[in-house]
Amino acid sequence: MGLKLYEELADEIAAMIANKLLLPGERIASVRQQHVRRGVSPATVFQAYYLLEARGLIVARPRSGYYVAPQRAALAPEPEASQPAGASTRVDVSELVFEVLGAAGARDIVPFGSAFPSPLLFPMARLARCVAGSMRRLDPWSTVADLPQGNAELRRQIALRYQRDGAQVASDEIVITNGALEALNLCLQAVTRPGDAVLIESPSFYAGLQALERLDLVAIEIATSPRDGIDLAALAEALARHRPKACWLMTSFQNPLGGLMPPEKKRALVALLAEHEVPLIEDDVYGELYFGAQRPAHSKSFDSKGLVMHCSSFSKSLAPGFRVGWAAPGRYARAVERLRLTTSLAAALPSQLALADYLGQGAYERHLRQLRLALAGQQQQMLEAIAVHFPAGTRVTRPQGGYFVWVELPKGVDALALHRSALRHGISVAPGPIFSANRAFGNCLRLNYGHIWDETHEAAIATLGRLAAAQL
Incomplete structure (x- = not known):
C-alpha cells in the first residue's frame, strides 16, 4: 500500500526541516498556498499539517499560521537488547504485580503506570x-x-x-x-x-x-x-x-x-x-x-x-x-x-x-488515524520531557507505535523505591521487576504516554527525574 497524498506532503516538509531548508521558528506555507501550488485539497494539507504537529515538527499559532517547531532537546539514547541467562524459571510475580498495580488506580494519580490509553481518545x-x-x-x-x-x-x-x-x-x-x-x-x-x-x-x-x-x-x-x-x-x-x-x-x-x-x-x-x-x-x-x-x-x-x-x-x-x-x-x-x-x-x-x-x-479507520496521530505526538512530548528532566545516563526506547516507552535509568536507581516515592507525589509508574520472571530490570520503568499531554504530565516527568536523581 503506497503513501497517501497527505503523508507524501508531510514527509516532504519533514525532509525540508531535517535538511535545514526550513528553520526553527520559520513560517511555512499556508493551507491555501499549498492548495494552490500543489493542486491538492485543503483537507489534504490540513491532514499533512496535523501529522507534522503530531510528530512535533511544526506548531500552529492562532490567527497566524503554521511554524517550524523550536529546536528540540536531544533525545536520550536507546537501551541495548536484554541478555537473560536463558535458564528455566518458576514464575512468582503475582504478589508484586498486585502490590504495584493496586496502589495506582486512583483517578487523581498521573497514570504513567497505567496499562490503557486515556478514555478521552475513544x-x-x-x-x-x-x-x-x-x-x-x-x-x-x-x-x-x-x-x-x-x-x-x-x-x-x-x-x-x-x-x-x-x-x-x-x-x-x-x-x-x-x-x-x-x-x-x-x-x-x-x-x-x-x-x-x-x-x-x-x-x-x-x-x-x-x-x-x-x-x-x-x-x-x-x-x-x-x-x-x-x-x-x-x-x-x-x-x-x-x-x-x-x-x-x-x-x-x-x-x-x-x-x-x-x-x-x-x-x-x-x-x-x-x-x-x-x-x-x-x-x-x-x-x-x-x-x-x-x-x-x-x-x-x-x-x-x-x-x-x-x-x-x-x-x-x-x-x-x-x-x-x-x-x-x-x-x-x-x-x-x-x-x-x-x-x-x-x-x-x-x-x-x-x-x-x-x-x-x-x-x-477514521478513529484509528486520529488516535495514532494523538499517540505519536504524545510520545514525542514525553521523550523530550525525559531528555530534559531525567538524570544523565538515562536510556529510553522510541517505539514506532503503541503507547509505552521503556526507560533504563542509571545503575543505582531502584525502580521499586522510585515507584513508591512517585506514588507519594501522585504519580504512578510500572517498575521493571514486574516484567521479569526473576524480578530483573531493577533500574527500569515502563511509562505510558497514552494520556493527553498537559502541564501536569510535564511536571510529573520533572518530579520523576528529581526523584531518580536523588537516589544517585
Whole structure:
C-alpha cells in the first residue's frame, strides 16, 4: 500500500526541516498556498499539517499560521537488547504485580503506570449509540445462537480485517472472548500442561507471567531488542535445549519495550517454530496503533501450518470497557472454543453487537488515524520531557507505535523505591521487576504516554527525574 497524498506532503516538509531548508521558528506555507501550488485539497494539507504537529515538527499559532517547531532537546539514547541467562524459571510475580498495580488506580494519580490509553481518545458517545441501536434491533434467538463462538457479524468483520492484512482466516476459526487476556490464557491452556516450558520475551508483559504462574508453567526468557524484538538465534538455541510446548510473543510494539519485528523476521520466526512444531501465541493488541504508513504484518499472515494462535482485542484501540477480544487459534480453534465454553461460556453479547455495528459503519479507520496521530505526538512530548528532566545516563526506547516507552535509568536507581516515592507525589509508574520472571530490570520503568499531554504530565516527568536523581 503506497503513501497517501497527505503523508507524501508531510514527509516532504519533514525532509525540508531535517535538511535545514526550513528553520526553527520559520513560517511555512499556508493551507491555501499549498492548495494552490500543489493542486491538492485543503483537507489534504490540513491532514499533512496535523501529522507534522503530531510528530512535533511544526506548531500552529492562532490567527497566524503554521511554524517550524523550536529546536528540540536531544533525545536520550536507546537501551541495548536484554541478555537473560536463558535458564528455566518458576514464575512468582503475582504478589508484586498486585502490590504495584493496586496502589495506582486512583483517578487523581498521573497514570504513567497505567496499562490503557486515556478514555478521552475513544469515540464513546458513538459507541453508546451503537449499543442502544443494536439492542433495539436484537434478535432474541441470537442471545442463544451466538454463545459458542461469538456474534457471527462481528466475526465476519474481524475476518475481513485479517484478509485486508494478508492473512486468510475464516470467520469460523475466530473465537470471541472477554478481552485479549482471556484469549491468550485459553490458547496457553490449550497447548500446555503443568510443568511445561514456555518461551517468552525479556522483559515480558506481567499478565503473561502471571498466566504462567497460575498454570504452573516454566518461563524461558529470551534476549529481546527494543528495536526489532526477540533474538532468533537465542530462540533457536532455547528450542533445542528446552523443548518448549509454546512460545508467547508480542511481535508488534511489544509491551513493555515497544519493539517491532520487521516482516522478514516474523516470517523467519514462524518458519523456525514450524520446524519444531511449537505453537506461537501471538499477542497483537497494539498492532493497529502504528505510526507508519501501514499496519505491520502479523505472524499469522506467514502461517501455513495453523501453528500461530493470533490474539487481539478492541480494548487498546477502540473500546477499553467493552472487554471484547478474540483468538484465531489455527489448528487449535476447537480446543480453545471448548475451553472458553467451560470457563466463561461467552463474551457479553451487547458489546459484540455494538462493535459489529460500529465496524459496519466504516468509522473505525477514521478513529484509528486520529488516535495514532494523538499517540505519536504524545510520545514525542514525553521523550523530550525525559531528555530534559531525567538524570544523565538515562536510556529510553522510541517505539514506532503503541503507547509505552521503556526507560533504563542509571545503575543505582531502584525502580521499586522510585515507584513508591512517585506514588507519594501522585504519580504512578510500572517498575521493571514486574516484567521479569526473576524480578530483573531493577533500574527500569515502563511509562505510558497514552494520556493527553498537559502541564501536569510535564511536571510529573520533572518530579520523576528529581526523584531518580536523588537516589544517585
